[in-house]
Amino acid sequence: MPEIFAQVILPLPLHDAFTYRVPEKWQLQIKPGQRVVVQFGAKKFYAALVLSLSEDAPANIDLKEIVQLLDEEPVILPQNLELWKWMAGYYCCTLGDVFRAALPTGLKLESKSKISLTGNDDEQEIGEKEFRILELIKQDVSTPDSLQKKLGLDFSYAALKSLLDKHIIQVEEKIDAKYKAKSETWVRLHPDIKSEKDLLEKEESLQRAKKQQELLVHFVEKTGAFQAAEQPVVSKKELLKGTNFSSAILEGLVQKKILKSFQQQVSRIETNTSKQADLNLLNKYQQQALAEVKTCFDNNLVTLIHGITASGKTEIYIHLIDETLKQGKQALYLLPEIALTTQIVERLKNVFGSKVGIYHSRLNSQERVEIWKKVLLFQSDPGEGYQVVLGARSSVFLPFSNLGLVIVDEEHENSFKQFDPAPRYHARDMAIVLGKQNNANVLLGSATPSYESFYNALMGKYGLVSLTKRHSNVELPEIIVADLTRAWKRKQMHSVLTPELFGLMEDALNNREQVILFQNRRGYSPFIQCFTCGWIPKCENCDVSLTYHKFKKRLSCHYCGFSIAMPPECPECGSPEIKTRGFGTEKIEDELKPLFPGKRIDRMDLDTTRSKNAFGRIIHNLESRKTDILIGTQMVTKGLDFEHVSVVGILNADNLINFPDFRAHERAYQLISQVSGRAGRKYNRGKVVVQTSHPEHPLIELIRQQDYRAAFNTQMTERRLFKYPPYFRLIKLVVKHKKPETVDRAAGQLANLLKRSRDLTVLGPEFPLVSRIQLWYHKEIWVKIHPGLPLADVKRFILENISWVRSQPENSSCMVNVDVDPA
Known part of the structure; x- marks a missing residue:
């Protein structure tokens, strides 16, 4: 069998894929889209993603082998990888950036340095800082990060290295699985009990263990043992619920081989088992709008529905989802902030029941993995997988196998834009790309569409459907x-x-x-001020005033979280005349x-x-x-x-x-x-x-x-006159460093290089309203791009100049963020 090599993506901000040898035992199993454990660098291990496989290896390079194959089947599909590549190219970021944003935390693994004692500390002289580190390690504070957090300024890497050199401590790299399937204890009759006669004999044998006998009777009543072809099972939680039986009594029956307990995997996600509601009837205006939307879809147009508030857009969405499901396809319903849309969540679940999955940041990492797997499951088992997903912006990354409809509700909302970290994508725009790649219909909806979307609709790039009557003919306020x-x-x-x-x-x-x-x-108040000397408390890390929160009796920074107690008097002049300003x-x-x-x-x-x-x-x-x-x-x-x-x-x-x-x-x-x-x-x-x-x-x-x-x-x-979207494209560059003079120099060099192009309008560099956040100084450069210019060439020109500026020794630690189509 010829040797196989895997090109993998690492969850790091790296542009390249890296090649690893595939051990012979996995050559028949490995596929693109699976996760593998690889060693990268001297000691670090990561869960990487297989991008492609080949029989050709780079010449003259000693390749490492894949350490472990984590999945039996791919966790993402080929169309997901295509979306990732498009996103990395368009938003000027790396595939590693997209990887980190796309996969739920529970599917991303990274080795951590775990420190342990060697037992070799007898009679060795150590300093005070070494002693403090050693004491914390004995208390199971076992990573460099946790030691640094505990000791603060008293932490010393030199002291840590000294303990390593003296062989008092050792460091190992360990990978811990972040996702673990949830399991519950379930109970059934022991296999030795094959008939009702056997069961009665066991019950009589418990004459001296009345509690166990009562629990056995309760089990029989609860499950109806021997009344069905298959022996019933019940969860331990359900069996003991509302009773005074303890786990010890149950364990006694298990030890006597009357009952048998076992672990069964269960979902963390609540399922809707209630009866599904019928679709609401549409009024004549909604019916007309629905018909117009379908006509636009027939012409393969992304469609914008401009419906005033309370006009019933949601009911139109639900009818379209219903038709999509009847075709055996999946639907994605994007909302700007899923946690803020309780009513829509309930409405969809009432209509579509357990076919609906909810995906957003308020779910914990374990729950997000389960949603991911249920969406993926639709490919092999449509009856068990999610057919409708209601989600926030990160839902565009989910592994849909047969996507038929994408709805972006409140498409104008700024919450659809990812600001930091990269990729700085806009979910509305990614939904359109996702729809085109999957040959799915895309519907944007808003009472107040973004001006870019409305312009595209007027220009014929999108279909436009208007809904100008409120439901039940209620007047606008x-x-x-x-x-x-x-x-x-x-x-x-x-x-x-x-x-x-x-x-x-x-x-x-x-x-x-x-x-x-x-x-x-x-x-409570945007800021407080001393009415004697004018002092206003500022954040130590950011160039903003601190906001007063009365409930906490603290002043907080809404950028970095820095917080201090409300001072009883002015620290500058000692005056008690401190008052709140604004509300x-x-x-x-x-x-x-x-x-x-x-x-x-x-x-x-x-x-x-x-x-x-x-x-x-x-x-x-x-x-x-x-x-x-x-x-x-x-x-x-x-x-x-x-x-x-x-x-x-x-x-x-x-x-x-x-x-x-x-x-x-x-x-x-x-x-x-x-x-x-x-x-x-x-x-x-x-x-x-x-x-x-x-x-x-x-x-x-x-x-x-x-x-x-x-x-x-x-x-x-105004926008046409001053060269703003939708007439011109925008790219914002943010130069960051902890020294203001370094930011000044690097931003100035970059702006001067960009201004050499006569085709671009370059504004800046300028400090933004908040010029320092979390100790990093910022300067912004805005690039306006004429619609006639090839965007890919402009991006290449910008990235080349960024690379040159960062390559200068005096700028080596500068960061430059690229934000394409800033919101």
């Missing part, structure tokens, strides 16, 4: 613009509420209706309690939804009318549908509109429109109060008129 400046001057403010918003909230609450307030800033969601909650006594107020932001089930609890309380007022950040704008919300307040629209970004007006319109859509969705016309210091601002007027097309046209004129 009335938009009321409230002047903050005038209210402050006239002293009419009720804390953070203008008289218009306060009055409408009172009326709604008196009528047992609900209110949602939107403030896009969490915490976040926590402060609003605090100040509304005396304004609306007896009303139940809840808050939805990152601080209150950290736990796995917190969001579901908040939604349930609002749905069941246990909450009167909900205060939230962007979370309240997404995927929520409540019957009794009649008033929505946007507390400070100016923060959204006056942000220094070319997409600021687009995002402000989208956010305010989306949160406005939460009002009056079923019975009555809702009211939305937009609080602003600039009521005459043109965008505020467009929001009041709810004129998406006019807002789009205004922005398109």
Whole structure:
């Protein structure tokens, strides 16, 4: 048999695949897409992925052998690898970067240095730092990272090396499996008991062990032993549930060979065993939209459905999924933040039951592996594998074998963009590529589409379907613009509420209706300040002020997590006159309690939804009318549908509109429109109060008129003039280093090299709004690319210049992040 070589991808930021010899015992089993353990470098071992196999080996290289074959069958499919290659090329990253992003943590293995004692420490002299390291190793602190974490500044690699040189400690490389199948103890009759007569004899033999006898009777009643052709089994948990029988009593029956216990693999994922609901009937507007979508699909067009809030887009999605499933194909339903879409999750599970899998970051690594395997299982066993996946952006990596439909709901959402680490992909764009590679239909949906998608639809690149009527003909909410400046001057403010918003909230609450307030800033106060000397506490690692969180009584950085206790007095001048400035969601909650006594107020932001089930609890309380007022950040704008919300307040629209970004007006319109859509969705016309210091601002007027097309046209004129998407492509380069002078020099060199090209418009380098994050200084360079230029050539030119800058000795430790199509 000729020798076989495997080209593998390592989960490291490396461009190349690496070649390893395949041992003869695995040559007939190994396939692309399987995981293998390989040694890379002197001691490290990794779970690599087989990219391809060949009989040709690189010349004059001593190749290492694969250490272990981890899978019987591939964990990813050929079309997955094609997507990975496309992503690495388009987003200017490595296949290793894509590998790390794509596979669940539980399927990625890496060896770790484990330190143990040799027993050779008798009568050897050691220093104080060596002694402290030795004491921690005796307490089973057994990796260099854990030792460094425990000792902090007292940690010394020299002391660790000294203990190694003296043969007091030894270091081994060990690979631990991150995924372990979950198993439970199950119980059945022992095989020696072959008839009811045998069972009765065993029961009589337990006359002196009454508890064991009672448990045996309970087992028979629970399982109906000998009443079916196959002997029944029951889980130990189910058998003992609600009884006073202990595990020791059960173990006694096992030892007497009356019952037999065994381990059985079980899923960590809850399955929907309830009766499936029927599809809802579509109204005439939804039926027309559905027919238009199908026509676009027949013409192989990616299709954008522009449906106003509460127009019933979700029901159209469900009908399309149902048709896809009837064809025996899989469907992917992408949502911007899966944890925020409890209602859609429940609706899909009610209709499609156990065919639906949910995939998102709130699942633990073990659960994510199980979802991955169930999607993969569809290829060999469609009845057992997942046919529908409802997921966040990482779901585009799942191993679909027969994909027929991809839906991207709320396609305008920024949450679909991966910012760090690489690959910095946009899930909406990857969904389109995924659809084309799998010959699957792709549907984008939004009440406020991204301007790029809407432009593509108008230009005929995408199909365009409009849904302009709300379900049940409920009117769009009335938009009321409230002047903050005038209210402050006239002293009419009720804390953070203008008289218009306060009055409408009172009326709604008196009528047992609900209110949602939107403030896009969490915490109690954006910052605190000494009113004597002007001191403002800043983060030690980032160039931002610390946010005050009253509940924790701490000041925190929302970039790196740095946190300090709230100081009782100013550390600069000693004054106790430290006061909060501005307001976040926590402060609003605090100040509304005396304004609306007896009303139940809840808050939805990152601080209150950290736990796995917190969001579901908040939604349930609002749905069941246990909450009167909900205060939230962007979370309240997404995927929520409540019957009794009649008033929505946007507390400070100016923060959204006056942000220094070319997409600021687009995002402000989208956010305010989306949160406005939460009002009056079923019975009555809702009211939305937009609080602003600039009521005459043109965008505020467009929001009041709810004129998406006019807002789009205004922005398109500006974007064409100033060379922004969709007319020009953008690539953002971020140069990073821990020394500002190094960042200055390297960024300047790179910008000068890029500016040599007359075809490119190069802006910068400039420090961004937050120029230091986690001790790293940042400088940005923006490259605008004319649509007529070959994008691949431009990227090659950029990467060549980055390589040259980084090759200079003075810049060797600089990092340069490439962000293609920055959001």
